[in-house]
Amino acid sequence: MKLENTITSENINQKLLNVRYAVRGPIVDRAAQIERELVKGVPKPFERVVRANIGDCHALGQRPFTFIRQVLALASCPQLVSIADVPSDVKERVRTILGDCIQGSVGAYSPSMGLRAVRERVAAYLRARDGVPAAPEDVCVGAGASDVIKSVLTMFAGEAAGKPPAVMIPIPQYPLFSGTLSELGIAPAEYFLDEDKNWALSTQELERSWQQASQDYAVRALVVINPGNPTGQVLSRENIEEIIKFAYDRDLFIMADEVYQENIVSKPFFSFKKVMHEMGGPYSSMELASFVTCSKGWAAECGLRSGFAELVRLQPRVRAAFEAARGVMQCPTVLGQCVLHCVMKPPVPGEASYPQFARELAEVRRTLTERTTTAYRTFNTIPGYSCNPIDGSMFAFPRIEIPARAQAAAQERGMAPDEFYCLRLLEETGVCVVPGTGFGQVPGTFHFRTTILHPREEFQHMMDSISRFHHKFLQEYA
């Protein structure tokens, strides 16, 4: 008997069936549906959907940086260089980048690890950031951090020492990790961040998680997200040292997701690379992968897909295998690489574009500072909400009390309590946030992640909507 389909849910790669990515999950699909209903005139208790599910600054109204966009325009269409009102440093930058493109065209493939000029710029940025040597050969440019994180995780798929592989990830975590581990067939070895201590990362908890996972798995790597996503904390230098020692003792490869390093409000940022180096031997000879993206930071050019991994001290044969697999996919987008070049070396005082760049940067920083403060303050005024201080990132991850009767109502509908809560929030206010379930949380606790970078009025509208909804929800289910 012939099957209806050659690929079915029974014979498809079963790992794909487990991939979840709540940031673009069912609540977000429902938000899109509601938007279409609103357009059709279906009556709702609100006028518009407020999307707070994804860290996408441009979608929330941040204006692109003029310098970056002028560079992109001229790199795409060099004939426009004759335009008088494009600053001289834009023209100079375009000449530099196109000078490294074959035939001066962004339409030619670049080397698969990225243009030489871009990798050198990245290395210079890393040296300036850390005061530690950095080599262009260690830089792998990709289509955003997600792309290169997946490539690095791929190295850990498959058995090691006769055991299936596991990688340690924080809970809560950014679901790129859980989703990609599912696809690759790598078990997540979860360690909990301590919400009561502002999402601190304790080595006892790392040890507990490692011990438990090691019974059945070869634990290969430790993912640390700093600044935290969705949790927004910034690790102290001492904490990073402890983590590095732990990883050394357990022979774990450290993957440092540091994509929010330029979105910090007050605390200092220490990269794992810098701390490792300054700790000296044996730690300074450990391998490391760390990640930066143009989708975050001040540029926040999510749609242009550019980011990089710095891969330090890989064994040459390992590096060769990594590069071969990257090479099959040809190269990252060259216009994305232009953005990365700009982000790694923005205009400096004395350059023609600097005054405008400085104004635009100040506005982005001001907004972040204001929103983190307001979100923290407001969430802590809602009864049943508590929210840790937000050191960085672009999110709040408040904890919410959900009454027992509401939990029961959720269970009846086959939903997690926070999913039920967020869906009700969406249906009644149009505010679209992501339930804590999508990131992981201590069982019995409930959260959601919301972006906080909306324009001031929209932000206030969102906070008011959430507050009013919660009061009503408590009344209904108390």
Added chain:
Amino acid sequence: MKLENTITSENINQKLLNVRYAVRGPIVDRAAQIERELVKGVPKPFERVVRANIGDCHALGQRPFTFIRQVLALASCPQLVSIADVPSDVKERVRTILGDCIQGSVGAYSPSMGLRAVRERVAAYLRARDGVPAAPEDVCVGAGASDVIKSVLTMFAGEAAGKPPAVMIPIPQYPLFSGTLSELGIAPAEYFLDEDKNWALSTQELERSWQQASQDYAVRALVVINPGNPTGQVLSRENIEEIIKFAYDRDLFIMADEVYQENIVSKPFFSFKKVMHEMGGPYSSMELASFVTCSKGWAAECGLRSGFAELVRLQPRVRAAFEAARGVMQCPTVLGQCVLHCVMKPPVPGEASYPQFARELAEVRRTLTERTTTAYRTFNTIPGYSCNPIDGSMFAFPRIEIPARAQAAAQERGMAPDEFYCLRLLEETGVCVVPGTGFGQVPGTFHFRTTILHPREEFQHMMDSISRFHHKFLQEYA
């Protein structure tokens, strides 16, 4: 005892160690090294390296299409819309695309399957091409065809019916397939194209290959490359019908790599989608994935990373799993999607950009026609060379006789005879081509793949260099 490295060639994902991609392989690395030696003044028997290893038209001197580049410039930097000398249809196009970007910014994430406006354009293109219904929902936009081909192949990883998976690929093939199958742990079930019949694809050979592979593997899908890469043939409608019937009988999912469909010199192109539809039931209800990219065709914008898969009649749960895995990687580059929009709907008569577009297109088509003819003719004049007519693509894949003594010399150096030949060619003439070994070939036959789209003078220089080298090589090893 602590290991030096946490990831070693022993404990890395072993599948990665088998990934090969000859198009960017060791001979190409050597070419780059020689280029650096030339810059340093190291004496060589030639003045420059001629890179003929990769199908990259811009790198070979093709000028970008003005319309596409103007659209990119304005989409990046909409303030430039005030420029008087940008045609009105460029401005109109940019308005259309940005109208579908959140906040009108290419810096915001798009939906993970692509912008609605772009998917609709793709569907319209497919309908016009085939005269067959096509839906935007079936279109998955990605960072080039490679990206989406890998995603489709991922569905076949893992056991099915208790057997490890295999996917049928032609030999010679484009090594994206063999490389990606290695990474995914899917066995290649190889079927040979018949060089003596202009690289025809016979169903007997498909059957032989399937029978053999089925003993140990669950054979899941059939990859067909039409026009052929590296082989350049275009399949007849009758041949496509036979292939579809074979796939139907063996319950195989067809993956039609049709990326060179716009690079055909004379023969008509029939898409698998069209032929399947016109064959009627039961064939018209088969699933299908077909692939198009902006890196090939007339636009040939390799560096901008855009392409798509049309995925027809997938089971809804299968589609959902596919889309979830794509969603984790966020979205394809939005500027790449702008290019795809332009390629799917280039300027038409009456639009301001049309006259220039038409001139540029005519030049690209003229070059392709001229080079395919000249390459075919010239290769067949070299003693010991034979080359099938080139119907399409941008490559020649001549067969070369390698004397027994040269084969022995290769063996002494641990190289395949064609690798040895191509390396010698590079060292003595600076011409960098890819040995047939990288694509697969009937054992005992030898080939190389060369791009043929160089500027006329460079092309002549390359053909002369190859011809002279071969005479010398034959003298040396006869």
